[in-house]
Amino acid sequence: MTDRSARRDELGHALRALDDRVDAACRDAGRRRDDVHVVVVTKYFPRSDVDLLLELGVRDLGENKAQEAQAKLVDEGALPADVRVHFVGQLQSNKAALVAGFADVVHSVDRPKIVRALAKGAGEGHDLTALIQVDLDGEDPGRGGAAPGAVIELGDQVVESGLRLGGVMAVAPRGADPAEAFARLQDLSARLREAHPEAKIVSAGMSSDLEQAIAHGATHLRVGSAILGSRESHR
């Protein structure tokens, strides 16, 4: 067996195992499986893995660094037209135009300056969806995100800018109970939807906490290592 076909089998098994986990979590939570989408986060992994994932039917890809994403998903060859690219990493305003050029959904919009830079980069007629990243960890603001109290106003600014407001995103704080954090995110999502009913996306849950995220209304899981393996050897 070639390396390529061995890796294809490995990724195929991992995708099926993940699907079983998501199925079980949806059943436990009394949710429809169709309402939960998996974004496969391919950061640090090579384009050859992206191509295998595409062969295996994956259509939502996530990346967290602008230059890496541009190189891997654009410069190394165009992706099929039905693939959606999700940018999930912290975003500098000077990289916003680059990201607006390849992303369909930006999960990490957390301040007015980023809203303006993305809107400018996207230009007229470009369909870019913005999620408001919420900082659920007042202790460690290093990972980005808007303060919970700023989410509604930022949502208004997204709509005024001409970007499409998709919803909210968060990462569970380190060392905290993810269920408690995702419950707060679910609450904020409900409040945002009172003002913007179309903002239905709740991007929450990674390899280690996707069950808790599904229990608390996640519509989009961002999953890396559970599918691709450990990133340690790829850094």
Ligand SMILES: *Cc1c(COP(=O)(O)O)cnc(C)c1O
């Ligand atoms: C890397 C990353 C993920 C995926 O994390 P895993 O634990 O590997 O599933 C999810 N969200 C963001 C923002 C990431 O940077």
